[in-house]
Amino acid sequence: MAENGKATHLVGVDLGGTKILAGVFDAKYECLARIKISTKPERGPEGVIERVARCVRDVVDESDLTLKEIRGIGIGAPGAVNTEEGRVIFAPNLSWKDVPLKKALEKELEVPVFLENDCKLHTMGVFDAELKGKVKHLIGIFLGTGVGAGIIIDGKLYTGFNGSAGEVGHMVIDIDGPECGCGNRGCFEALASRRAIFRTIQSAVKKGQETLLVDMLGKDLADMRSGDIRKALRRGDRFVEKVIEQAAEYTGIAVGNLINLFNPEVIVLGGGIIEQLEHEMLPVIEKVAKAHALPGTTKGIEIMATRLGDDAGITGGAVLAMRSTK
Amino acid sequence: MAENGKATHLVGVDLGGTKILAGVFDAKYECLARIKISTKPERGPEGVIERVARCVRDVVDESDLTLKEIRGIGIGAPGAVNTEEGRVIFAPNLSWKDVPLKKALEKELEVPVFLENDCKLHTMGVFDAELKGKVKHLIGIFLGTGVGAGIIIDGKLYTGFNGSAGEVGHMVIDIDGPECGCGNRGCFEALASRRAIFRTIQSAVKKGQETLLVDMLGKDLADMRSGDIRKALRRGDRFVEKVIEQAAEYTGIAVGNLINLFNPEVIVLGGGIIEQLEHEMLPVIEKVAKAHALPGTTKGIEIMATRLGDDAGITGGAVLAMRSTK
DSSP states (O other), X not given: OOOOTTOOEEEEEEEOXXXXXXXXXXXXXXXXXXXXXXXXXXXXXXXXXHHHHHHHXXXXXXXXXXXXXXXXXXXEESSEEETTTTEEEEETTTTEXXXXXXXXXXXXXXXXXXXXXXXXXXXXXXXXXXXXXXXXXXXXXXXXXXXXXXXXXXXXXXXXXXXXXXXXXXXXXXXXXXXXXXXXBSBTHHHHSHHXXXXXXXXXXHTTOOOHHHHHHTTTTTTOOHHHHHHHHHTTOHHHHHHHHHHHHHHHHHHHHHHHHHOOSEEEEESHHHHHHHHHHHHHHHHHHHHHSXXXXXXXXXXXXXXXXXGHHHHHHHHHHHHHHO | OOOOTTXXXXXXXXXXXXXXXXXXXXXXXXXXEEEEEEOOGGGHHHHHHHHHHHHHHHHHHHTTOOGGXXXXXXXXXXXXXXXXXXXXXXXXXXXXXXXXXHHHHHHHHOSOEEEEEHHHHHHHHIIIIISTTOOSOEEEEEESSSEEEEEEETTEEXXXXXXXXXXXXXXXXXXXXXXXXXXXXXXXXXXXXXXXXHHHHHHHHHTTOOOHHHHHHTTTTTTOOHHHHHHHHHTTOHHHHHHHXXXXXXXHHHHHHHHHHHOOSEEEEESHHHHHHHHHHHHHHHHHXXXXXXXTTTTTOEEEEOSOGGGHHHHHHHHHHHHHHO
């Protein structure tokens, strides 16, 4: 791959199951432009890759630059990736299996491309751009459709022996808990992800539970979103309040476990659920986590929500591109 | 502290609640001599420190060396320690709070002393002396009265922000599980430690459960040891078999969680419970752990029992002394 050694700008791409978000950043991780288009995974890997390439071209043009001025492109994919070969091994939300994303994009754009799992990329974004690399050990936890995470140890992304470290969502915290997509029971993801929260609400409604959500969305709760949960909560829906409090308690136990295991300096929470419900959930998470961590071990440890919001992915992409081309 | 720069031998000390074990090692971690005496914690920190010093002097003499030929002494204490200052912060089994162990021993012996938590020291012993440092990421889990652990990342002991990383025993895996000494419910330690296993057996016996253990030890099961459990098991006690299988399943879930989180190359199990019951427990632990780790993530990962046995602590002490005086 031709290197654009003198180029100073970076592109970050957040490739999700429903949308592609791309942003152009300068060397200080200031975002100059961003463009969002839908993913259309039904068009298959080739179709999606073509859309990613177009989105990158458009956002570079939007910021009045050319691809020659782009030092590197960092892209996050929702699933298991082989970072060295730049292959997406398995991404259920895209229906992808073993897609050579890096190679295809480099051929298309002639700029070095670097691939990482999306939540690991989010964590890198928070670490370098939001916290300015000032902490040594950081864990990022992202509550969305599922639960993803990234672990930074000694300032570097920790990936373990097979590259799969950080699967926080599949830490069992309740042996007899609900079944998880992975086949086991009581994983953190099966208790506190958007999917878990929605399932709890839907099954209660089926059993006759009253909630404002039914008035808002109809009895089948079609197209329920995290924002709807927030609306119902703020209008005083006691049932929804209880469900969210429970999810926050599970998250607090998971965070407490992670403090006992990793004793990181900072735990950052993000993802759609936290973006919408930070106000309600963060105080509960913090309280429960500190009650579950061993006495004295949380001194100086911060539990916070990221301020990067939707931009965590593209910022992390820029960070990855910067780190990889240094 | 005067350094014994030219000295080539090392002393490892395992300071437990009931016994003090000290060993002399050469630079290849071959043990030349070992001496064991009782701790007598009722004599208070000063009395115990005097006994540790005597045990070290005796074992050095036993190996026909003098203290001048000892490069350093590594000592493991059962509790929270401040390694930099060499203080035992809190060790419930010794009834110690904030004891300046390093300083007191150095004054007594005039050899550099290095302090670490006992299970972290065991893990260092396994890593350097048993596995010859050939793996990058290792987790050691020790099932004894409680559950302790050590985490090695990139060949170095990982201790986190406050030095408390690796508190594997207080990872909650069963929210509604039995109460733990830490005040929470369903910690790994409350489910699979010797204390937890004994409590399960004792409470069942109180409710009328029949077991060979009652024939062996009387109805109050006085002085029950891990070895008694093994005897009952091997004589075909179905109840004890079930209790141990359950503890192995809990351990398997904990190990599965650790693989999902840390993805280490090797997980080593040790401690009194494993020493006595490896044959019965290890196959269950391995099976359950692999069923709980995400598909594909256990490839090449080894789950094994340490062969160091009782010597894990003193070997780790020698490793710590060697690493600290290099």
